[in-house]
Amino acid sequence: MIRYELIHTDPSGARAGILHTPHGSFDTPLFMPVGTQATVKTLSPEELINIGAGIILSNTYHLFLRPGAELVEEAGGLHEFMHWSRGILTDSGGFQVFSLGDLRKITEEGVTFRSHIDGSTKFLSPEISIQVQMKLGADIAMAFDECIPYPADYDYAKQSTARTHRWAERSLNAETRSDQGVFGIAQGGMYAELRRDSARTIASMNFAGYAIGGLSVGETRDLMYEMLSASTAELPIDKARYLMGVGTPDHLIEGVARGVDMFDCVFPTRVARNGMAMVEPSVEPRGRLVMKNAAFTHDHQPLDPSCGCYACRNGFTRAYIRHLIRADEIFGLRLLTLHNLWYLQEFTRRMREAILNDRFSTFRAEFFNHYQH
Amino acid sequence: MIRYELIHTDPSGARAGILHTPHGSFDTPLFMPVGTQATVKTLSPEELINIGAGIILSNTYHLFLRPGAELVEEAGGLHEFMHWSRGILTDSGGFQVFSLGDLRKITEEGVTFRSHIDGSTKFLSPEISIQVQMKLGADIAMAFDECIPYPADYDYAKQSTARTHRWAERSLNAETRSDQGVFGIAQGGMYAELRRDSARTIASMNFAGYAIGGLSVGETRDLMYEMLSASTAELPIDKARYLMGVGTPDHLIEGVARGVDMFDCVFPTRVARNGMAMVEPSVEPRGRLVMKNAAFTHDHQPLDPSCGCYACRNGFTRAYIRHLIRADEIFGLRLLTLHNLWYLQEFTRRMREAILNDRFSTFRAEFFNHYQH
Numbered sequence A, B: 001m002i003r004y005e006l007i008h009t010d011p012s013g014a015r016a017g018i019l020h021t022p023h024g025s026f027d028t029p030l031f032m033p034v035g036t037q038a039t040v041k042t043l044s045p046e047e048l049i050n051i052g053a054g055i056i057l058s059n060t061y062h063l064f065l066r067p068g069a070e071l072v073e074e075a076g077g078l079h080e081f082m083h084w085s086r087g088i089l090t091d092s093g094g095f096q097v098f099s100l101g102d103l104r105k106i107t108e109e110g111v112t113f114r115s116h117i118d119g120s121t122k123f124l125s126p127e128i129s130i131q132v133q134m135k136l137g138a139d140i141a142m143a144f145d146e147c148i149p150y151p152a153d154y155d156y157a158k159q160s161t162a163r164t165h166r167w168a169e170r171s172l173n174a175e176t177r178s179d180q181g182v183f184g185i186a187q188g189g190m191y192a193e194l195r196r197d198s199a200r201t202i203a204s205m206n207f208a209g210y211a212i213g214g215l216s217v218g219e220t221r222d223l224m225y226e227m228l229s230a231s232t233a234e235l236p237i238d239k240a241r242y243l244m245g246v247g248t249p250d251h252l253i254e255g256v257a258r259g260v261d262m263f264d265c266v267f268p269t270r271v272a273r274n275g276m277a278m279v280e281p282s283v284e285p286r287g288r289l290v291m292k293n294a295a296f297t298h299d300h301q302p303l304d305p306s307c308g309c310y311a312c313r314n315g316f317t318r319a320y321i322r323h324l325i326r327a328d329e330i331f332g333l334r335l336l337t338l339h340n341l342w343y344l345q346e347f348t349r350r351m352r353e354a355i356l357n358d359r360f361s362t363f364r365a366e367f368f369n370h371y372q373h
Helices: A045-051 A060-065 A069-074 A078-082 A094-099 A126-136 A154-174 A192-203 A221-232 A249-257 A267-273 A318-326 A330-356 A360-370 B045-051 B060-065 B069-074 B078-082 B094-099 B126-136 B154-174 B192-203 B221-232 B249-257 B267-273 B318-326 B330-356 B360-370
Strands: A003-009 A015-021 A024-028 A030-032 A055-058 A087-090 A104-106 A111-114 A121-124 A140-142 A181-186 A209-212 A240-243 A262-264 A276-278 A288-290 B003-009 B015-021 B024-028 B030-032 B055-058 B087-090 B104-106 B111-114 B121-124 B140-142 B181-186 B209-212 B240-243 B262-264 B276-278 B288-290
Touching: A003 A330, A015 A330, A024 A030, A024 A330, A030 A055, A030 A330, A045 A330, A060 A069, A060 A094, A060 A121, A060 A126, A069 A126, A078 A087, A078 B318, A087 A126, A094 A104, A094 A111, A121 A126, A126 A140, A126 A154, A154 A181, A154 A192, A181 A192, A192 A209, A192 A221, A209 A221, A221 A249, A249 A262, A249 A330, A249 A360, A267 A276, A267 A330, A276 A330, A318 A330, A318 B078, A330 A360, A330 B330, B003 B330, B015 B330, B024 B030, B024 B330, B030 B055, B030 B330, B045 B330, B060 B069, B060 B094, B060 B121, B060 B126, B069 B126, B078 B087, B087 B126, B094 B104, B094 B111, B121 B126, B126 B140, B126 B154, B154 B181, B154 B192, B181 B192, B192 B209, B192 B221, B209 B221, B221 B249, B249 B262, B249 B330, B249 B360, B267 B276, B267 B330, B276 B330, B318 B330, B330 B360
Parallel strands: A030 A262, A055 A087, A087 A140, A140 A181, A181 A209, A209 A240, A240 A262, B030 B262, B055 B087, B087 B140, B140 B181, B181 B209, B209 B240, B240 B262
Antiparallel strands: A003 A015, A015 A024, A104 A111, A111 A121, A276 A288, B003 B015, B015 B024, B104 B111, B111 B121, B276 B288
């Protein structure tokens, strides 16, 4: 089962801990690379292990549609199917079906939607989502919720959040696997009162961990951080806290500063495939190198000379990676994906070290000293 | 420099040897994976080494246009640029520019053509091709030749072959690097008399090795093998023989049976990216598994249970690879590329073992006993 062990709280409130799962124990704060379709795009499982990844996230919506949960179950579950020995978390599919806009219809029972693959009509409910997630067999399953669009008026946010609470209860009741923990998701839109109430309500249910959903959906940074603070203040200290869909270094720092332990985001892998390398603000103040830029044509140094990733350690230069990206070569996408995930992994490791040494506030200040929004 | 060491000739005429290069000595027969744009598509250098690749081929035409030979030279040469410590052979660009059809114009001096990237006008000649290849710095450079289209009438084939001979001489004279060997290319179209004459003429020039070009361009198998036999019969035994652009197991066997030592082809890597796995004829008589086939939906065994490649050793099943290919996931292309190159590498190793044990004819008969054309 899932157990969170709090190791140390920094004076700032940032937490260092260990998340125990049926597939290993992992240091927190932790970042989960996204493996939407039972593969973290471009990488092998061994590469993910070399990067230091502990838990990866896979998407129920995508696997439900293709290849289908029954096939994954028949293969022995997601770990076996994709040859991944460490932790897996599956989301509930809620975020994806709500993103379909006009292609879905919500009732109290669940959501009817059209498959993006073949246009066929499908249905997901809290019970079906958990049933699918039990077949996938991840270590952590997520409750089925609605991610409230931004902006949304108070009444919609309130009603949607109340439905998310009823769905949370149904999700929890549907779970029967003893080797799988379910995390509840607090919503509340962009209203601090609803955020506090939602976190309290979800926290009152016996989930294995608690997530904050519906943030980083278009709101300002300040509003996001305000909503986050309102949420985490209501969550118990003895369980893991997971901020969903967030994965830039500035957001990670601000999340950890507000007591968050876990993150996931397609950002590092997606921007890699768009030809972008994530680097320290001391290397490039906005933290991002666009590899197609002509400035790198004759640049025969690594992406970040101080980086320990496969690409930077082995003499693959900015000039070479620029060539690969311009030539649409897959190996370029691999090198950037390896680099970006390594960067975030190392970043969480450094945050943890700072927390354990009671100097997280200094770490945070130093980062933002260089960083340009 | 380049030196071929003949270790053993089987009663059939098949040869086992060692090719010595400035970047290592490699057993022959050998198959060279193609790394057109300074990367073997989808793979890392370490993966190529794990597969057992010794020499890879890179394309002068592509690198000439992008990123340019000067940039590669500035980076320290192709080995340094792409982080590859073993052998490299560059072709001359002749094959690619002649493939451009209406977009190129041939004179005695060389070929004027339009870049497929930006439409700009470019010129390649024997001297320029060798100059570019010297900047790239591969272990083996190829003479600039014309690959005769098929079909071609006798007069055209004769005149083109005579020009290829004059260009061979100019290529040889243009080479000045002491750490790079140039291979000559025998042509002759589909005329045995021209083939014999061309091989004799090229063999009379002091090349580091000899290639047979212009085969597997649309002719029948029997005609190809007849032309190949006519060519190799005229080549000296103390230098390597390289059959260009050929890379299916049946062609490899028939090439080796006619005294060929080296091969290259995009086949194993290209079909991998089209979702095809190469397997023994005893597994599938045509030697090819099309992974999208519904037959593999519930097939939870490796591509080839007897294969030792990364994909087959680590529990990646046909069902999983089918899922990856259907979902357009890059990791699926990687697994199939690794598998196909491993298969060909292992295939050449088995041919060599058979030659060393004087049982190549048996090996050949056993293969074709299962194989369906």
